[in-house]
Amino acid sequence: MRTILVVDDMAVFREPIAASLVHQGYQAVCAANGREALDMMKKKSVDLILLDVAMPIMNGLDFLRALRHEAKYKDLPVILLTAVSERDYIVQAGRLGVRDYLLKSRFSLKELSARIESYFQAAPADEDAQTKPDAAAPAAQTSNDDEVGEATIVMTDPGVNPNATALEALRSIKPITTRSAINEHIESFDELKALSPCVGQLMKQTASSTCSIEQVARTIKQDQAIALKVLKLANSVVYSRGEPVESVHNAVMRIGLSQIRNVVMNIAVMDQFSNDTTAAHIDVRLFWEHAIATGMIASQLTRVRGGNENEVEAAFTMGLLHDVGRMVLADHLQELYAQVLETAEKLQLPLEQVESRMILVNHADLMDKLLHAWKFPKNLINPIAFHHLSMANARKLAPRSITECATLGLANRLAHALLLGSSGNESIYPTEDFAHALKLKPEQLDDIVETIPDQTHDVKFAMLSSTNQQEWPDIRVNTRKQLEAPLRPIFISAQSHLDAFGIFTKVLADPLASPEDPPNIAVAHISNVNERVQVTTLLRKAESEAGVENLPTLLISPKANILLEDSAMANRSHQLLPSPTSISRMIRALRVLLGVEQQAGGAAA
The missing domain is CATH 3.40.50 (Rossmann fold)
Incomplete structure (x- = not known):
């Protein structure tokens, strides 16, 4: 079990954090000042420290100097959790090896939990990589970040502990922006260009109990691009039943009034984030192929567990939108986010961890904010915000939507394993815990694995109608x-x-x-x-x-x-x-x- 030391002179702040950490499965120990913390560490091995700056007897910076003086604590991760925002304090802490901080004025337990997990995801689950190296596999001696990355990539030296090198690589990453700068960017995300007027009108219509198919069809016809994609989707493998439909009216009838709202919203969001600027850093075709595949798998999983058609459609929407935060970051941060993508590829680390280290926010946290702003149903938001977490952490953070979290988490991991598109995060994750959470039988998963590639191929050309099929790269073959x-x-x-x-x-x-x-x-x-x-x-x-x-x-x-x-x-x-x-x-x-x-x-x- 991981042990986290909380150092803060204010019990009203220190004790609730410690209680939250215990609830999340960590062991928490507390100290009221730097001197108490040093005494505590003589008796107890810790894996991470949450540290206040302004404290009596020994303040946070003096504690850090004493801590780093001992070789075994040279790389122990520390997160500043403080009310002090002066640049001088932050710079001094940075020189003492602190790469992360949270202001108490903007503090949330959810963000703190995500930061802590970003440190531990690459580390061994039951061992302090800093103070208890594997005697049979000593850590590689590296002199710079490039060598750490190479050791992580090659993984062939029998004397290298692969997990330790991954952890070193992650901790070597420094922020490329400031907290205030990234907050300004995030505020601007609220001003994303409006979706098509057709979408807004449709949202209002479908919220009314008196809404009719004729009204919806007339509204969709106002936007020719959306109308064409609705027609193609109605004739795709997802909805195809009997003869092809040739009118928007019949397409709406086939898809259903209860589901057309999500269908049109999905198409509009895809159109918004399929521009040339984003494509400079992310292959838009492969991004949406992965998103569509994840949506298709999520909807199949929902159907297998007995979900109704509205739940099946909601699952598809979750899958389609789960990584849109990456497109927003690529679109708005551009060259800044390009550095994040390059670093994740070079060091071969999960992209969400590199995002958190370099730009101090990850795409899932951003989607939480955007989906609230876009007024998406609340039952869709938690699974999207937590889709990259382990099953154990999802249970702690979203116990009321654990089935949806497991559905989306498994769908995302299966889409990666099947090499259906590319979201920018090219990793294979374990799936057994997710399958067990959904009580999935092997034959049910086998059926999904066999049928989803062809279904994804059909749907991606329906929803991305401007794409030339001959130009689409085949990741499996490549x-x-x-x-x-x-x-x-x-x-x-x-x-x-x-x-x-x-x-x-x-x-x-x-x-x-x-x-x-x-x-x-x-x-x-x-x-x-x-x-x-x-x-x-x-x-x-x-x-x-x-x-x-x-x-x-x-x-x-x-x-x-x-x-x-x-x-x-x-x-x-x-x-x-x-x-x-x-x-x-x-x-x-x-x-x-x-x-x-x-x-x-x-x-x-």
Whole structure:
């Protein structure tokens, strides 16, 4: 369990924060000044400090100087939580290794929780990466940020703890803007250009119990672009029933009055964020393909669990809009956000963590604000705001909408694993907890995985009518090409049918391989040490049935430190990756195992 030290002389502020941290699953300890905090740390190991500046006996800056004087606390993360906003204090704290602060005047527990999680997501779950390094895997010695990034990307040095290097890379990132500057930008987001007048009129009409199909059809016809897309969508795989519809009136009848509101809003939002400025930094086509795929999967999951048609439509809307905050950031921050994208790609870290470090806000927090401003239904907002969280954290922060959070979280992760489009965050995340939360059966997930790619292909051209189908990049084909060798994998995990890593591995497999071709790679996902024996047994059985043994093996585990049983590791080349992991990192590890690429130092895997 993570331990957080709260240092503040005001009990009225200190104690509620500590109580909230305990509720979120952390262990919280408190101190009223810097001297008490130093004494506390002699008795108790801590993972993060929330620190006030203005305190009696020993203030926050003096505490920081004393803290950094000890080598073991040199990189311990500290978040300033203070009423003091003078630049001099912030600069001094920055020189002492503080990269994050929150003003008490603008404080919220939700934002604090997100900041804390951004520090811990890349770190081992049950170990203090700063004070308890893995004796068997010492941290890499790096001299600059580039070397940290390279160590994180290559992941081939057996003496490198991959999770530790990811944590170092994350902590090496410095803000590229100030809190006041980013707040000014966020305020300007409220002034986003208005959606089509057709949309506003339709919102008013559909809110009335006397609204008719004729009224809605007349309103939609006022905007030819929206009318065309409504027609195409009505004839797509989502709504297609019987003969094609040829009029807006019939299209509205087919889609239904209860759902047309969301359909038109979705189309309008997509139109607003599909401009050339945004496209300079994000491939708009691939962004919306990922969004549509996520929406399609979310709606299928909702239907599988018995949701009604309104709930199914709401799930599609959640999926479609879950990453729009990234488009807003790219559109408004432009070159600033381009640096965020480049840094996330270079260091191969989850984009939301890099956003929080570099521009002090992430896209999900921004969407929370925008969706409220756009007057979206409240039941859609929490799942979108929390879609990147783990299942455990979603339960703590949104217990009343946990089913919707699990639905959107799983849909997003499956869309990434299926390589359907690209949101800018190219990582594969575990899915088992989400599938269990929804009580999803393996055969139900198999059906979604098989049908969604074709459905997404149909819907994306209906909703993005100006796009030329021949110009659309195929990420699946392009990613397979990066391997430069045919992949014929065996995938093993304790829950293979619910596992995103298995889905991704299947997508990468050579589509031209015949059943007679022997496998050439094994990929094993071990979620915890208790699964080690089971996964080893399953892999040996699969290898025996395929007539092979000791296949080169990619081993994926939370801290990239769980191997197969000793007897199974003998004479077996292998690579270790943490979970979650970036797609490019996984491709590189597979290339090493396939003999296409040499690992660091020039030695073949």
